[in-house]
Amino acid sequence: xxxxxxxxxxxxxxxxxxxxxxxxxxxxxxxxxxxxxxxxxxxxxxxxxxxxxxxxxxxxxxxxxxxxxxxxxxxxxxxxxxxxxxxxxxxxxxxxxxxxxxxxxxxxxxxxxxxxxxxxxxxxxxxxxxxxxxxxxxxxxxxxxxxxxxxxxxxxxxxxxxxxxxxxxxxxxxxxxxxxxxxxxxxx
Amino acid sequence: xxxxxxxxxxxxxxxxxxxxxxxxxxxxxxxxxxxxxxxxxxxxxxxxxxxxxxxxxxxxxxxxxxxxxxxxxxxxxxxxxxxxxxxxxxxxxxxxxxxxxxxxxxxxxxxxxxxxxxxxxxxxxxxxxxxxxxxxxxxxxxxxxxxxxxxxxxxxxxxxxxxxxxxxxxxxxxxxxxxxxxxxxxxxxxxxxxxxxxxxxxxxxxxxxxxxxxxxxxxxxxxxxxxxxxxxxxxxxxxxxxxxxxxxxxxxxxxxxxxxxxxxxxxxxxxxxxxxxxxxxxxxxxxxxxxxxxxxxxxxxxxxxxxxxxxxxxxxxxxxxxxxxxxxxxxxxxxxxxxxxxxxxxxxxxxxxxxxxxxxxxxxxxxxxxxxxxxxxxxxxxxxxxxxx
Numbered sequence: 001x002x003x004x005x006x007x008x009x010x011x012x013x014x015x016x017x018x019x020x021x022x023x024x025x026x027x028x029x030x031x032x033x034x035x036x037x038x039x040x041x042x043x044x045x046x047x048x049x050x051x052x053x054x055x056x057x058x059x060x061x062x063x064x065x066x067x068x069x070x071x072x073x074x075x076x077x078x079x080x081x082x083x084x085x086x087x088x089x090x091x092x093x094x095x096x097x098x099x100x101x102x103x104x105x106x107x108x109x110x111x112x113x114x115x116x117x118x119x120x121x122x123x124x125x126x127x128x129x130x131x132x133x134x135x136x137x138x139x140x141x142x143x144x145x146x147x148x149x150x151x152x153x154x155x156x157x158x159x160x161x162x163x164x165x166x167x168x169x170x171x172x173x174x175x176x177x178x179x180x181x182x183x184x185x186x187x188x
Numbered sequence: 189x190x191x192x193x194x195x196x197x198x199x200x201x202x203x204x205x206x207x208x209x210x211x212x213x214x215x216x217x218x219x220x221x222x223x224x225x226x227x228x229x230x231x232x233x234x235x236x237x238x239x240x241x242x243x244x245x246x247x248x249x250x251x252x253x254x255x256x257x258x259x260x261x262x263x264x265x266x267x268x269x270x271x272x273x274x275x276x277x278x279x280x281x282x283x284x285x286x287x288x289x290x291x292x293x294x295x296x297x298x299x300x301x302x303x304x305x306x307x308x309x310x311x312x313x314x315x316x317x318x319x320x321x322x323x324x325x326x327x328x329x330x331x332x333x334x335x336x337x338x339x340x341x342x343x344x345x346x347x348x349x350x351x352x353x354x355x356x357x358x359x360x361x362x363x364x365x366x367x368x369x370x371x372x373x374x375x376x377x378x379x380x381x382x383x384x385x386x387x388x389x390x391x392x393x394x395x396x397x398x399x400x401x402x403x404x405x406x407x408x409x410x411x412x413x414x415x416x417x418x419x420x421x422x423x424x425x426x427x428x429x430x431x432x433x434x435x436x437x438x439x440x441x442x443x444x445x446x447x448x449x450x451x452x453x454x455x456x457x458x459x460x461x462x463x464x465x466x467x468x469x470x471x472x473x474x475x476x477x478x479x480x481x482x483x484x485x486x487x488x489x490x491x492x493x494x495x496x497x498x499x500x501x502x503x504x505x506x507x508x509x510x511x512x513x514x515x516x517x518x519x520x521x522x523x524x525x526x527x528x529x530x531x532x533x534x535x536x537x538x539x540x541x542x543x544x545x546x547x548x549x550x551x552x553x554x555x556x557x558x559x560x561x562x563x564x565x566x567x568x569x570x571x572x573x574x575x576x577x
Binding site for chain 1: 210288289309311312313314316318321322325326327328329331336472490492493496499
């Protein structure tokens with residue numbers, strides 16, 4: 001069993017005896033030290049979807065499926081094409097990638113893990129931490145140096161996220177793919 | 189499931205509310221108000237399971253801390269001890285509310301799997317956008333029907349906890365000065381009341397900005413009567429005054445009169461809020477009450493790790509000030525940042541804030557009306573539960 005906050009997009013969870021792939025896992029701090037995780041799930045058999053919410057420390061059962069290390073190659077609408085270590089092409093439908101899409105960019109070199117269910121690639125998991133370039137963000141207002149004031153930044157693939165005010169256009173930032181949050185400026 | 193109940197709304201009838209006191213009186217404050225309201229307003233048979241009876245007794249002195257089972261104001265109260273007495277399926281409510289993500293006792297949870305009640309996790313109040321996406325969301329657990337229910341400030345949330353009945357007759361209530369005079373008499377606060385222009389209540393956690401605030405209030409034109417309910421801010425008040433101020437006692441510095449108030453019941457505290465021109469509130473319960481009495485308020489949010497509370501504070505301020513004149517909004521936002529340690533405090537800022545109170549009062553009334561249109565939390569919970577049957 002794993003806690004809800006340990007799951008991320010691309011993984012598969014068992015609910016009421018059925019297998020659901022996680023398309024999106026949104027972590028939010030509620031009150032005091034508690035937090036919740038909202039998931040967007042797709043049923044691997046019926047294709048139906050649901051969007052449940054869990055306490056961050058609720059225990060859920062992961063389903064361990066076949067995995068292969070892959071790297072991203074290109075997008076051929078509606079398929080994202082990855083390559084395994086033996087240069088086999090692995091196609092994954094765009095609609096199955098959920099929030100993982102936010103961090104897939106042309107030329108990315110991170111090793112990911114494709115997840116297979118009954119022989120078919122159903123999702124891909126990114127590393128927990130990835131580094132991306134900020135394509136654009138407004139200059140910070142003067143005096144905002146505490147790291148607590150946030151602003152919007154756009155990545156090269158167009159995805160927007162919140163970053164600390166001191167982050168600038170062109171900076172490399174570390175992103176936690178479980179939460180989608182910027183962890184800070186990456187070391188060059 | 190049960191039959192229709194007194195207010196004509198659909199079943200279920202028996203509601204069990206679990207509350208674990210973490211610190212202060214916020215959790216039990218909210219749960220006790222909700223339990224009473226579900227019973228009084230909606231005719232539900234309510235059982236409040238509570239781990240610390242002493243905390244409830246502070247708010248409702250009729251509660252007996254030595255009794256594991258009792259009834260008060262029509263609400264059944266059961267002590268949630270570490271080891272529960274043997275339970276059977278009749279001990280399980282048709283609706284089970286897990287307040288603020290407290291974990292239900294294992295023995296109770298095991299019986300829920302047999303009786304299959306509606307299980308609701310009542311969450312903390314937040315003004316953040318994600319709340320709407322999570323409100324009433326299912327949370328499949330152990331084969332049971334569990335849902336998250338979020339209070340909130342906008343359409344698509346559960347609204348705030350307030351009683352529709354007492355709010356309306358308030359039009360006919362005496363003026364604030366009379367209200368305050370009566371309350372202080374009831375609390376046995378002796379001594380002549382100062383003839384100040386403003387009455388301000390100060391209910392707060394420890395706060396490094398307290399000294400700056402008190403200094404500013406002592407110079408406010410027309411004088412200020414500061415009423416401080418006994419609590420975590422009291423040592424800072426004593427330190428600024430240079431002497432301990434016992435509950436019921438008053439002390440003057442410049443144009444500021446500080447009165448320390450003894451611990452109050454919820455109803456007494458509500459009257460204090462209604463009697464003051466500005467209320468410093470904290471946490472969740474007093475914060476909600478402060479809004480629903482339609483008075484200007486300054487909120488000290490419960491501090492969280494990694495300054496997560498500041499995000500929540502900003503989310504509230506964005507909603508609260510959205511329709512206000514920009515100059516007033518800017519002053520209110522800055523004052524909240526000061527009071528919550530996110531900006532430096534200056535005396536002139538506090539004095540500037542006081543000068544805005546008449547305009548702010550009108551905005552507080554408008555805000556209250558906006559919140560009322562969302563319905564109240566208890567009624568929204570009852571409607572939700574009825575729809576799930």
